[in-house]
Amino acid sequence: MTLCHRDWRRHASGFTLMEMLIAIAILGILAGIAYPNYAEHVARGRRTEAKAALMTAMQALERRYAQANSYVDPADSTRAWRGFPQASESGNYTIASGACAALAFTECVQVSATPVIADNRCGTLLLRSTGERGVLINNVTAFANLPQGCW
Numbered sequence: 001m002t003l004c005h006r007d008w009r010r011h012a013s014g015f016t017l018m019e020m021l022i023a024i025a026i027l028g029i030l031a032g033i034a035y036p037n038y039a040e041h042v043a044r045g046r047r048t049e050a051k052a053a054l055m056t057a058m059q060a061l062e063r064r065y066a067q068a069n070s071y072v073d074p075a076d077s078t079r080a081w082r083g084f085p086q087a088s089e090s091g092n093y094t095i096a097s098g099a100c101a102a103l104a105f106t107e108c109v110q111v112s113a114t115p116v117i118a119d120n121r122c123g124t125l126l127l128r129s130t131g132e133r134g135v136l137i138n139n140v141t142a143f144a145n146l147p148q149g150c151w
Helices: 002-011 017-068
Strands: 076-080 093-099 109-115 124-128 133-137 140-142
Touching: 017 093, 017 109, 017 124, 076 093
Parallel strands: none
Antiparallel strands: 093 109, 109 124, 124 133, 133 140
């Protein structure tokens, strides 16, 4: 009986602690490389959704301008017309509109897509009726020298 027990231990197979630690270390390294790439891929997909929502909102505002010769909301003359969805399709961005800085509603309107989950690289995406594209990052608006991949 003792002989059988010894025989079983000699032929037992399995992983040693060292083999398990090496496997876990390799998985950790792979995860450390893969996760940032995955996160950037997801963020790019969300930005694409934001761009589509901005284009939809701007088209609605341009239709409003063609009909009323103004971007102003008829119910409240201090804000832009809001006849478009106030969020992107999956809700990752909130969509808002307002007058361009230093210009009246009759001259220019700006639509913004603010991410629900912070996007440190591109921040809030901006689109103006003049065709300008920009970003708002850390309360700084830029329409030139935009971060790569934002627009």
